[in-house]
Amino acid sequence: MKGQLPLDIELAPEDQEFRREVLAFLHQHLSEDVRRASRLSTGVFVDPPWSREWHQALYQKGWITYAWPQAYGGCGWSPTQRYIYESEASLCGAPAVAPMGINLVGPVICEYGSAWQRQFYLPRIRSGEDYWCQGFSEPGAGSDLSSLKTRAVRDGDHYIVTGEKIWTTHAHFANMIFVLARTSQEEKQQQGISFLLIDMTSPGVSVQPIMTLAGDHEVNQVFFDAVRVPVENLVGEEGRGWSQAKYLLEYERGGGAPSVRSRLALERFRNILRNEAGDSPGRLLIHEKDMQFRLGELEARVMALELLDMRQVAKRQAGERLGSTASIVKTLASELLQEIEKAGVEALGSHALPAMEFAGPAFAVSNQAPVPEHGWAIIGRHLNGLAGTIFGGASEIQREVISKDLVR
Numbered sequence: 517m518k519g520q521l522p523l524d525i526e527l528a529p530e531d532q533e534f535r536r537e538v539l540a541f542l543h544q545h546l547s548e549d550v551r552r553a554s555r556l557s558t559g560v561f562v563d564p565p566w567s568r569e570w571h572q573a574l575y576q577k578g579w580i581t582y583a584w585p586q587a588y589g590g591c592g593w594s595p596t597q598r599y600i601y602e603s604e605a606s607l608c609g610a611p612a613v614a615p616m617g618i619n620l621v622g623p624v625i626c627e628y629g630s631a632w633q634r635q636f637y638l639p640r641i642r643s644g645e646d647y648w649c650q651g652f653s654e655p656g657a658g659s660d661l662s663s664l665k666t667r668a669v670r671d672g673d674h675y676i677v678t679g680e681k682i683w684t685t686h687a688h689f690a691n692m693i694f695v696l697a698r699t700s701q702e703e704k705q706q707q708g709i710s711f712l713l714i715d716m717t718s719p720g721v722s723v724q725p726i727m728t729l730a731g732d733h734e735v736n737q738v739f740f741d742a743v744r745v746p747v748e749n750l751v752g753e754e755g756r757g758w759s760q761a762k763y764l765l766e767y768e769r770g771g772g773a774p775s776v777r778s779r780l781a782l783e784r785f786r787n788i789l790r791n792e793a794g795d796s797p798g799r800l801l802i803h804e805k806d807m808q809f810r811l812g813e814l815e816a817r818v819m820a821l822e823l824l825d826m827r828q829v830a831k832r833q834a835g836e837r838l839g840s841t842a843s844i845v846k847t848l849a850s851e852l853l854q855e856i857e858k859a860g861v862e863a864l865g866s867h868a869l870p871a872m873e874f875a876g877p878a879f880a881v882s883n884q885a886p887v888p889e890h891g892w893a894i895i896g897r898h899l900n901g902l903a904g905t906i907f908g909g910a911s912e913i914q915r916e917v918i919s920k921d922l923v924r
């Protein structure tokens with residue numbers, strides 16, 4: 517396991533020391549099992565129990581909520597240190613920790629939660645005792661989220677919640693869901709929405725799987741049939757949930773080191789080229805001019821993305837406004853990732869066909885015999901990756917954000 521920060525950046529001595537500590541920790545605590553699951557997972561997040569194993573390692577080290585305010589368990593790392601950690605962890609093969617608790621609802625509870633909510637929920641998010649999912653999107657309310665129809669009607673010290681959510685990632689693993697629900701009809705769509713924390717074991721909650729194109733069970737539909745939710749589970753003020761949703765979406769779209777996923781995908785593509793036969797006998801694809809050209813072009817775009825990532829870090833470090841940079845990075849990163857994965861499938865050629873049978877969670881398939889190892893999970897990643905330009909804000913919506921920012 518070797519760390520390799522993208523490009524050649526010069527680090528201050530204290531950051532070099534921090535990087536050594538990060539690498540030592542990864543070396544000691546990132547098991548081969550977890551790295552394998554991460555390598556072969558075709559979905560965005562690795563399933564439990566592998567993600568839980570990694571969560572526990574970070575929790576024991578005190579690094580699981582590194583981005584939270586220090587008062588609630590954050591590490592107080594500088595933007596550069598966050599970048600070092602996030603890049604090195606991904607490059608060493610660590611999976612992304614399921615983010616719905618740690619990165620999404622956790623920061624909202626820190627910022628807007630009541631004293632009781634902070635005391636009760638934050639330790640359970642840190643320890644991984646609660647597994648959360650995000651109940652925002654509905655059929656008919658995705659990009660236009662504020663047109664959501666799920667209702668929460670006050671009845672004494674409870675809300676009665678009725679409606680449905682869709683594309684709910686990992687709802688089948690979760691015991692808690694945070695939901696946007698309409699508590700009143702106002703003239704402006706964004707008003708009258710409230711942010712509720714709901715126990716998935718409450719009577720009236722049901723989960724239906726949605727199978728992805730790649731054959732994975734990652735997303736779901738969640739139904740609420742007159743579910744009773746204690747009023748103490750309302751976050752912030754009733755009818756003001758849109759502010760919390762916007763705060764959460766900033767976390768969802770920012771952070772991380774998105775260029776690293778493209779870098780890893782590019783290395784998988786390079787590996788395919790090094791292992792697949794070229795047009796003439798004895799030659800490999802990596803020796804073919806058109807493939808070298810394609811690899812070079814993709815490499816240049818990955819490097820450009822790495823520079824953009826670093827520009828974000830520099831802006832954060834200097835306390836400057838990020839503006840639409842997060843949207844630019846999200847759009848370029850998700851579109852580039854799709855192109856690299858498509859190039860991988862095309863390079864695999866006929867080897868991609870038997871790999872179709874092994875789409876889905878490749879780490880769960882013991883016999884991958886008909887598929888050469890360099891082709892494992894490639895098709896699944898390509899098919900699932902098509903969603904990357906939709907979730908977390910579709911590309912068209914991001915472009916609108918960027919254009920509005922540029923003409924301000």
Ligand SMILES: Cc1cc2nc3c(=O)[nH]c(=O)nc-3n(C[C@H](O)[C@H](O)[C@H](O)COP(=O)(O)OP(=O)(O)OC[C@H]3O[C@@H](n4cnc5c(N)ncnc54)[C@H](O)[C@@H]3O)c2cc1C
Pocket residue numbers: 649650651652653654656657658659660682683684685686735903906907908909910911912913
């Ligand atoms: C794999 C996956 C996981 C997800 N996980 C979750 C989750 O855990 N929790 C959750 O709440 N949601 C989740 N989502 C939902 C996701 O947030 C929505 O799919 C996304 O916001 C887009 O909404 P939509 O699917 O309704 O598409 P729509 O909003 O109907 O968009 C369809 C198309 O129209 C375009 N479009 C829409 N409006 C405009 C406009 N104004 N201008 C130009 N073009 C426009 C879009 O860009 C897109 O191409 C997930 C989605 C996917 C695919």
